Amino acid sequence: MSDLLRGASAARALTERLAAESAALRARGFMPTLAIVRVGERDDDLAYERAARQRAAQCGVAARTVALPGDATQEALLHALTALSGDARVHGILLLRPLPAHLDDAAACAAIAPEKDVDGVTRASMAALYAGEAGFAPCTAAACLALLRHGGVPLDGSRVVVVGRSGVVGRPAALLLLRENATVTVAHSHTRALSEVCREADVLLVAAGRAGLIGAAHVRPGQVVVDVGIHAAPDGSLCGDVKFDEVAPIVGAITPVPGGVGALTTAILCQHVIQAAGGSA
Numbered sequence: 001m002s003d004l005l006r007g008a009s010a011a012r013a014l015t016e017r018l019a020a021e022s023a024a025l026r027a028r029g030f031m032p033t034l035a036i037v038r039v040g041e042r043d044d045d046l047a048y049e050r051a052a053r054q055r056a057a058q059c060g061v062a063a064r065t066v067a068l069p070g071d072a073t074q075e076a077l078l079h080a081l082t083a084l085s086g087d088a089r090v091h092g093i094l095l096l097r098p099l100p101a102h103l104d105d106a107a108a109c110a111a112i113a114p115e116k117d118v119d120g121v122t123r124a125s126m127a128a129l130y131a132g133e134a135g136f137a138p139c140t141a142a143a144c145l146a147l148l149r150h151g152g153v154p155l156d157g158s159r160v161v162v163v164g165r166s167g168v169v170g171r172p173a174a175l176l177l178l179r180e181n182a183t184v185t186v187a188h189s190h191t192r193a194l195s196e197v198c199r200e201a202d203v204l205l206v207a208a209g210r211a212g213l214i215g216a217a218h219v220r221p222g223q224v225v226v227d228v229g230i231h232a233a234p235d236g237s238l239c240g241d242v243k244f245d246e247v248a249p250i251v252g253a254i255t256p257v258p259g260g261v262g263a264l265t266t267a268i269l270c271q272h273v274i275q276a277a278g279g280s281a
């Protein structure tokens with residue numbers, strides 16, 4: 001049976017470090033503060049908001065929510081984001097997405113000040129990531145990297161296959177891995193012979209949003225598998241993009257779902273807020 005790469009243990013270690021960093025900032029008169037902007041009351045948004053607030057409390061980060069009704073106008077949303085961008089007491093802004101269909105996502109993201117863009121959604125953050133400059137990467141992509149680092153997985157010179165090229169996970173994760181000197185292949189829905197491509201990897205990072213896409217035929221002994229996917233089964237249980245029971249007996253290490261990348265994402269969010277507030281976390 002493979003080793004488990006557990007997000008909770010990585011999150012615990014990071015949370016302890018962040019709490020100390022936040023205490024140092026508070027001693028200098030700064031209260032690191034996250035503003036969460038939510039439109040409507042989607043269950044996913046409420047769950048993530050709850051998890052983020054809980055983690056923020058553990059990290060010594062103040063969190064406040066700006067909740068707009070589900071039928072909020074574009075003007076109301078832009079007004080809220082612009083006000084938070086100009087509020088010196090707020091260091092990080094998290095906009096919960098996807099937004100309701102009547103709202104313009106690109107315009108909303110553009111209203112977030114780049115220095116407060118702790119989830120890497122602005123063009124400025126994307127450009128910084130592309131150019132390898134300072135800036136915040138999307139939290140989930142950064143959490144994948146943090147989990148691999150915490151697990152001591154060698155990346156320099158390793159072959160990494162990322163399955164998925166979305167702007168929130170696959171693409172930014174590929175750029176972060178390139179920074180670590182990994183040799184990165186990005187696979188997607190047009191990739192031919194996906195199983196062969198996946199078997200070439202030392203590290204296989206799967207963010208396809210397809211429950212059970214990756215099975216025994218896609219892996220080989222010794223690989224490290226990071227499963228970003230998260231899906232709710234009709235019975236309420238959660239599973240990932242990887243068939244855990246098939247894959248875990250073959251590979252060297254694998255993230256469980258739940259308890260893998262997702263467990264670390266909110267700690268990374270808090271790390272970004274503390275950095276935005278001037279901390280060195």
Ligand code: NAP
Nearest residue numbers: 140164165166169188189190207208209228229230262265
């Ligand atoms: P997304 O926007 O739907 O993107 C999915 C990507 O996977 C696309 O690039 C798509 O290719 C590719 N893909 C789909 N089917 C494929 C197939 N059969 N073979 C190869 N590639 C395929 O999804 P996302 O937002 O990146 O999220 C991915 C998963 O991560 C979801 O399950 C989501 O719930 C989960 N997630 C987890 C967290 C967390 O904190 N754990 C956070 C965010 C997301 P094309 O580009 O060609 O369409």
